Amino acid sequence: MNLFEHLGRYLSLMRLVFRKPEKASIYHKQVLIEMESLGLDSMGIVAIVSVFMGAVVTIQMAFNVDTPLIPMYTIGYATKQSVILEFSPTIISLILAGKVGSRIASEIGTMRVTEQIDALEIMGINSSTYLIFPKIIASLFINPVLIVFSMFLALLGGYAISAITGLVAPHDYLYGIRAFFEMFDVIYALIKTVVFAFIIASVSGYHGYYTKGGALEVGKSSTQAVVHSSIAIIFFNLILTQILLA
Amino acid sequence: MIEAQNISKSFGEHKVLNDVTIRFEKGRTNLIIGQSGSGKTVLMKCLVGLLNVDKGKVLYDDRVFSAMSFREMKSIRKEIGMLFQGGALFDSKTVQENVIFPLSMFTQQSHEEKVERANFCLSRVNLENVNHLMPAELSGGMKKRVAIARAISMNPRYLFCDEPNSGLDPKTSNVIDNLIKELTEEFDMTTVVNTHDMNSVMEIGDKVAYIYKGELWWVGSKDEILHSDNPELNDFVFTSELTQRLKDR
């Protein structure tokens, strides 16, 4: 299938996904379950990646600002800007595309090849709404939380590395990350996060839902889910940045 | 009553069903028999609308199913119970959650009422004390029986069973067959069963349709099947030593 066929089928699936749910109470419960399995279960990896990323960015900034002409707090400031504008929203979303995306695609794909989706349809349930809608809603709520959590930990990682290595004095670092704070930077990051969250859940749901065949194809769909959602994230990152910052 | 009128279905070049016309009566167990790969599952999936037919139509008590809007189709689906060939239990839910799932979705019953109904359905298929097991913890035959319990939990008007007793021992198989027959008569359901088990045919075959290479080849009752002179049907029915001897007597 080429890109346009995928796109057409994706859009018509999204129309089905956003139909009126059968019973609100079931969906509320489903959203909570998904928040736990898509969000809480990702906390660990997000935390590890963020702390190390923050530390590395700080070292790199210190390496670049190796001249007495520039004040040391610039290191903290530059670290904060990179973390908030790009590292947390984009890199963590890419990691979530790998972790959450493959999980969604393989879960729904397995249900497809074992006829569980047909069983839902026979009961008169909108299977696409039932399976994909709660995952999208849960991601839209939980991913921003994960990203803010990541920003915080990345800056903490930077602080820890400055305290350990002395590349920058901790109080300069702290001054830097608080200097020239723009609320809009965080809003920009959260807008990106929400768009990426939608991409991850819907593209992966799409690939899972249209799995055909058996276990082998489930693996293929989950790979495709990760590849396609990552590409879409990179692409929308450019578009959104151009629109919001330029 | 369910009617299929001149339905055909192909996958690409491969013609699986060719102009099949058949009626399934209410209050009776209607059997579809045929060799593996003859198109039984495809026919059943066309009847319930999981596959779109290329030609022809399907009627549920004179309501033309194949021409319905999505919403009308959904209202009929709520009257359908189906047992899939592979069971198709929701593997992230326990046995009990599987059986009460349609009830939670479409009724306002309290949790106690739903559990009571689940226990009743499970006891009908001779399953007790398995409510809190996951499908992965069940044997093949138990999965099948849970799937039957789930299919009947909503008191369907139309019941479809795709090979209800493949993978079951003869005794359980017999229990399941009779359960299907009993439920059919008790609730006056229209029941369609796919099978290639001759024991089931002789046990519950009120009306038997033989599918041969995607065509409806022969229709009759379980008594007529033994005396038919249709060569392809005889070929299918009298394959084993045992049945051959029956025929010769």
Ligand SMILES: Nc1ncnc2c1ncn2[C@@H]1O[C@H](COP(=O)(O)OP(=O)(O)OP(=O)(O)O)[C@@H](O)[C@H]1O
């Ligand atoms: N989704 C599909 N795509 C392509 N071909 C299919 C599909 N489903 C079934 N077929 C083909 O249709 C034919 C009939 O399959 P079907 O599953 O109906 O057989 P069956 O009579 O149920 O056999 P069994 O007794 O083994 O279950 C087979 O040749 C199969 O290859």
Ligand SMILES: [Mg+2]
């Ligand atoms: Mg079959």
